[in-house]
Amino acid sequence: MTITLTINGAERSFECAPHESLRTVLRREGYYSVRFGSDTGETGAAAVLLDGRLISADVMLAAQADGHAIETVEGLSQPGGMHPIQQAFIDTGAMQSGYSAPAMILATKALIAANPNPSEGEIRDALSGILDRETGYLRPVHAAMRAAAIMRGDEPDSLGIVHLDPLLGRQGPHDNRDDQSAIAPRVVPSVDVPPTRIVGHSERKTDATRLAKGNPSFTDDTDLSRTLIAKVLYSPHAHARIVSIDDSKALALPGVHGVIHNGNVARVRYASGGQSYPNPLPYDQVSFDTKVRYVGDRVAAVAAETEEIALTAIDLIDVEYEVLPAVFDENEAIRDDAPVIHDEPDMDGAHDASRNIVHHLQAATGDFETAIDGADRVFTQTLRVHQVQQTPIEPHVAIARWDHDDRLVITSSTQVPFHVRRMVAPLLGLPVKRIRIIKPNIGGGFGAKQEMLIEDIVGHLTMRTGRPVRLELTREEEFVSSRTRHPQTITYTTGIDAEARLVAQRMEIIGNTGPYGTHGLTVQMVSGLRGLSSYNCPVKVFDCKVVYTNIPVPGAYRGYGAPQALFALEAHMEDIAADIGMDSIAFRRLNWTGVGDPLDIAPHLGEGDQDLSVIPIIMSSGLEEAVLQGMRAADWDRRNDPEWRQPTDRPHIRRGLGFAMAMHGTAIPGLDMGGASLKINDDGSFNLLVGATDLGTGSDTVLAQIAAEVVGTGTEDIIVYSSDTDMTPFDTGAYASSTTYISGTAVKRAADLVRGQIIDRAAILLDADPDTIDLHDSAAWSGDGRSVTLEDIALSTLHLKDQHQIMATASYVSPESPPPYAAQFAEVEVDVETGQVTVLQLVMAVDCGVPINPVTASGQVEGGMVQALGYGHCEEMAYDENGRMVNAAFGPYKIYRADEMPRLEAILVQTMEASGPFGAKAVAEIPKDGVAPALRNAIADATGVRINAIPFTPERVWHALNAT
């Protein structure tokens, strides 16, 4: 049928099928800002304006829009600049990946058109249909406020950094008021930090313009003619042998070009986790196996002319299964009578596959039995953490094609392009040199994309068909068939002496890695590392079994074992304090690690080559200050106010405040490596080529700031190109909170070399002593105030005299992993009759060293806290008795939306970490660590009830309340 739409003011007619959604048709016609988040409309990534109303183009037929006016963000940009709303989203740091930014910008436009002076509540309602997994909504809401103010002609709130006075060592009452602009980053400065021009300032994101304009910049925006659509046949059984596969009917279907399965794809064993060479054992996967091990496991894949044909073909593949008993719980999986999940003869590298034990990890710093026997009191506590999904709004998507040299080019939304290239090569039977991986903008990853997940499928299908092949997971597939967080059963046994000092601590974990190892070893190692590093204790013991089950596959998820461990640890420490009648913060303070303390368990639980005789020492900690700042911001003293705790007008409500401390790592020492290359252009601008993978965090911007600081220019003159295996130096990828610290140091080293080359030429041009020359404001300055611009230096070296390219490449691997610290506070209301928990406020004060960009660092904290809130409060993967996920959609799987958020506050407590670039430590993952235990401790504060499992959904809390 033919439809006519007025799109951004111009009338256009299109052919479409009756069933096609408005999103499908708009994207096909080149409106790439209309993005895929799901087919059912609830992500809002495809929101457009229809006759001025914000609607979800996923759940509107193109035919329904016939005759109507459509606005997309492509129509918003004005000649010579951005629309004020786009500019406000850029200026406030409201975009991380920016995947859904076009939808939010349109929502704001519709709102302001109807109401030039909207309240915060009205803005939150306007954004309620656009799910954001990245920002915690704080900055988008304030972007809308700012845009409205500017469009009214009012003065918007200041975006400048709010410097908070340090509280440590200060006498007298604290001033609780902080009534400054809610969107300005809060920084507690340190006198140890030298002044900088670009670093430490809230520079605009380098990709902000393309994101705000909705330009095609994500994997699925790749426009290739003759691209085939891939679909995967997934297992309906949690555990079954594939007796036979008959693909003849599927292959006979017109429009089908290839079907791949265990009968026609080579059996090459691998581990899918995106990790450094050699990938940790076990190698327990093949592209298509003769057995399926969870509902959602791969059985076959099809490439066809259209999605409809591919889906029809999937239904035409006849598979005969021999269904086997399945096991889902990690404690049941290691019983003698449990089904054996990996019984294949070529199974490689598991500790004891016959008992479903993938790994048995043990580490100790002393004799536990003796130490615990000598303890004054001993506490044992078992806790359970559950399975959740990363849910990036952009699902996994990859496109493969042959290039003109018969090299396979895979464009993929991946956090680990270099690992993917190396890992996919043997599966495809191609040498690494014949594969190129390109990583465009990523719409969030959070670890789910630290995996070689679908690239082998599109690779195989392109090699089989000769055609470009695209595979994009649906939302349900993203839940069930990508990666998730490891569930664990954790038992702590802790002995303290008469002064309440820890004397022995043992952490035992049964970790559930589902049917495949992937990140199972390293996630559980990090659980041990993080679970036994926060507090000083002379004897620490870690004992962990990582076990196979038949649940969808756990893998990497932001935090990587730490959120599990720190929920358990911070609940355990809270309860010990309560049991010995000690203030919970004072008890922790007596025991927590600080500057000069050893990270004694780290050498036992590290990756790469470990020297057990070298024990890292903590060189920076802002924890004491962070706790004081958090107590101030959370108004901690309210705990002692009975009227606040139990409001008289709502008799079933109890209020509470909870605290948790968090300590994380910064990159994997001795293993994570990043490379960077910097070269000057004719006009004095620079190309910065990095292997580091910005997955929406703003790491490209942070790296540009580091380069700009060193070579004395602005970030607008640093053109960042990140992660294309043909074009950029190697980088391990975006994980382990490594990019700022590792890749940032590589950039700094390359920039230092370039700086030297610039100064050498400037010394000649200025006839000055090189030692007196400084670089700033895009020029080289001699000690006596004369200058030559970077442009003149570039022109001189490229064209005029002793020609050479000013450029340098450097890389970095760190022997250290300096810990960021944080104080997390949560305020809750508990309905003691129904068990409903309402979270009112989250405050996190974090020591991330020197934040290179306070806005993006604050955004990491705000968004990370909200993901962590989902983990502790409302997200869970639920299954029927056969292992089929029953809530594989947003809504049933509940993530927070804009109109139900608690108040958020991020406070950045500066410390000068000498080993980091300009003093930086990591910030990306630590916000995931403290919210669940702070929530748990707040519920305990409110009600006296201690709950040892997450999430705190109403029925769980109700049962706990009724059990007392």
Add this chain to the structure above:
Amino acid sequence: MITKYYRPSTLEEALALVARENTVVLGGGTVVTAVRGGSDTEAVDLQSLGLVDMGVDTGVLRIGSMCRLSDLVASPIVPDILRDLARREAPNTLRNAATIGGTIGTADPESQLLTGLLAFDSSVDISRVGSSTVHTLDAILGDSSLLNGGVITAVSFAATGVATAERTGRTPMDTPIVSVVARRNADGVLAVAIAGVADRPVIVDPDRIGDLDPPSDFRGSSAYRSALASILTQRALVAIPGGGSS
């Protein structure tokens, strides 16, 4: 899969189309078009029929079936509690497309808005070729075949009396595990409607909450839902002006 799309310009045309086999009516389409695959159907889009009037006549509020949920939220003549329930029914993006007729036709078993409309003793106008009927919403939710071959044209109820709502969910805007709407009409007659305790929102006798046998799911066991029904009903009856007695 939708194989054909019609946009009739008169109700008569629409009724003739809907009377045929394998047709599906589109209000806003947010539920119907979210279903992919499935058997072949032909879509009949009501957007050109009008059916968007909203007005009060002798105390009865009549809302055209193609009024969007966002229209309800914005309307000063809709009782505040129903405006709030319409807002809670779906986020902004979906509310701007979804209609009240579609909400009734698709009958989400956990719908807060339907629970509110039940408590307001709503009736629903259905047109068919050659006839039109009026059924209570309660009857339609109990027997969806009452809609077969027909088009919902309006819903009406007395926009008088007083009402209150209570709910328990995982988060403030979550679809509640159990939600309760209590209303006392202008004559003082009390009605209590509950969602989350059956396969549809139901009218209950507040003295017989214990007779409910709710289904279980991962968000709430049968026992928990029963407990919530009792607690939330009690709260609603305390909160409603005039108290719990009828």
